[in-house]
Amino acid sequence: MDGPISVREATLADLDRILDVHAKARTAYYRAGGLALEAAPSPETERDRRTGWTSAIRGPDQRAVCAVADGDFVGIAAMGPPLSPEVDAGTAGQLYQIHVRPDSWGRGVGGILHASFVRCLEDAALPAGLLEVWERNTRARAFYARNGWRPDGGFRPGPDDANYICLRLESAALLPSREHAAT
Incomplete structure (x- = not known):
């Protein structure tokens, strides 16, 4: 991957x-967390994964984006309203998942996908973001901590x-607002 990354x-x-x-990203982070492949949670059936991604692509309240470099998919992300019915959708958006192809780790793909989520929060005037991360996925946890x-x-x-x-990502940790960016 030598060319620019676009989303x-x-x-x-x-x-x-x-x-x-x-599939490639999921396998890599469970292995890196010390989980034997056969002990990893059984992935949803292809039909269920397909259904989930189709919902993110088609859903009126959800969004799915692809990071592309040199015509090749290097990362994906899905986002939308909070999954918990206990959270008011007017107060937060949820980053359902970011996956970066392992051979593209460390090249800024995750940061670009994360910025896309933050822009969605800003566009919807939502003050916070939510997500879940496996506690042994130390790479992802460090990435999210660096991003607030x-x-x-x-x-x-x-x-x-x-x-x-x-x-949780609070509004103070979001990318600089458009107002501040103009100054």
């Missing part, structure tokens, strides 16, 4: 490439007695 809206024609990036995300105290059980930790 564009995902389309239904992208599903196979999206599922490929998703902090644990909010919530969690849910994950594989191998390692939880998924709930993180």
